[in-house]
Amino acid sequence: MVTEILDCSEASLLKAAELIKSGEVVGIPTETVYGLAANAFDETAVRKIFEAKGRPADNPLIVHISDFGMVREIASEIPNLAYKLAERFWPGPMTMIMPKSEKIPLVTSGGLDTVGIRFPSHPAARRLIELCGLPLAAPSANLSGSPSPTTARRVFDDMNGRIPAIIDGGESLVGVESTVICFEGSGVRILRPGGITREMLSEVCDVSVDRGVTNRLEDGAVARSPGMKYRHYAPKADLKLIRGSLKAYKSYVSENAADGSWCLVFDKSEAVGCLPYLCYGASPEEQAHELFEALRKLDELGAKTVFARCPDDSGIGLAVYNRILRASGFCIIDLE
Numbered sequence: 001m002v003t004e005i006l007d008c009s010e011a012s013l014l015k016a017a018e019l020i021k022s023g024e025v026v027g028i029p030t031e032t033v034y035g036l037a038a039n040a041f042d043e044t045a046v047r048k049i050f051e052a053k054g055r056p057a058d059n060p061l062i063v064h065i066s067d068f069g070m071v072r073e074i075a076s077e078i079p080n081l082a083y084k085l086a087e088r089f090w091p092g093p094m095t096m097i098m099p100k101s102e103k104i105p106l107v108t109s110g111g112l113d114t115v116g117i118r119f120p121s122h123p124a125a126r127r128l129i130e131l132c133g134l135p136l137a138a139p140s141a142n143l144s145g146s147p148s149p150t151t152a153r154r155v156f157d158d159m160n161g162r163i164p165a166i167i168d169g170g171e172s173l174v175g176v177e178s179t180v181i182c183f184e185g186s187g188v189r190i191l192r193p194g195g196i197t198r199e200m201l202s203e204v205c206d207v208s209v210d211r212g213v214t215n216r217l218e219d220g221a222v223a224r225s226p227g228m229k230y231r232h233y234a235p236k237a238d239l240k241l242i243r244g245s246l247k248a249y250k251s252y253v254s255e256n257a258a259d260g261s262w263c264l265v266f267d268k269s270e271a272v273g274c275l276p277y278l279c280y281g282a283s284p285e286e287q288a289h290e291l292f293e294a295l296r297k298l299d300e301l302g303a304k305t306v307f308a309r310c311p312d313d314s315g316i317g318l319a320v321y322n323r324i325l326r327a328s329g330f331c332i333i334d335l336e
């Protein structure tokens with residue numbers, strides 16, 4: 001199979017919609033990261049997503065919609081708070097977990113009786129869903145375990161020959177996956193941090209952050225969000241996350257660097273001696289935008305060990321911290 005790259009024109013979106021309606025999988029742009037989309041109601045089509053990614057069958061897919069009315073087809077029960085949150089944050093990078101309707105096959109929900117639902121803001125994603133007239137199941141468009149793709153080219157790197165087409169909608173604006181929340185008491189619990197931050201949600205309701213966001217799942221524990229238990233976002237290099245002042249970072253790296261060592265820093269003023277480095281941005285927003293691309297570049301550059309500066313965990317920084325912590329396999333070196 002040759003994977004075709006399509007632009008965002010109406011004709012291309014119509015072509016992609018025809019592919020999806022006939023049971024195929026298409027790479028699509030969203031404001032978070034690129035996704036691999038198929039008809040969420042079609043078991044056979046959804047199985048093709050799991051196959052293309054090499055994704056474990058118990059890791060559920062998020063179902064994408066293009067208007068709130070579609071929620072009624074997908075969820076069997078809609079909490080009152082969901083209306084309020086949707087009004088405030090949809091379309092946008094927030095996924096709400098609700099009890100699933102019978103129309104959603106267990107393949108889509110990874111065997112769970114709940115389903116994650118999201119209304120993306122990317123115009124091409126919205127238009128495509130409208131043209132399909134169907135909710136689209138779509139996980140990130142990377143091979144399972146790799147950093148999520150934020151450009152069509154990175155989707156092509158992972159999916160060439162595995163899917164018929166990719167829509168090129170430019171760079172993903174946010175750069176990390178959606179915030180996943182479930183309803184609990186009078187508020188919500190964040191299962192995966194993302195572009196809609198804890199601080200933003202707190203303006204609407206009570207918010208708690210699941211322990212799994214910043215901690216390794218203990219052996220035998222059941223993940224509230226199955227994605228938590230898998231190795232994720234991992235580059236081939238051995239990534240060490242260094243928490244502490246710039247001074248402490250520099251002296252630690254100077255002492256421990258060897259052949260094939262790279263630094264992943266916020267900006268170029270933080271370079272350590274003559275060691276090669278990449279920057280992933282000074283603000284949490286830039287870091288979210290750049291992190292996955294930086295991890296992929298480090299692999300291309302043949303990095304063996306990466307010493308990364310630890311991001312601040314406020315705002316969207318919590319999402320950046322969550323992803324880089326997982327990319328490091330929870331290898332955090334505390335110099336504070």
Ligand code: AMP
Pocket residue numbers: 059060061062097109112114115116138139140177178180191192224225226227228
């Ligand atoms: P991805 O599609 O790669 O962004 O991954 C989706 C992630 O959302 C999964 O790995 C889960 O952690 C989470 N998720 C999706 N649906 C559910 C659900 N029904 N319950 C809990 N977490 C979910």
Ligand code: MG
Pocket residue numbers: 139140148
């Ligand atoms: Mg993913």
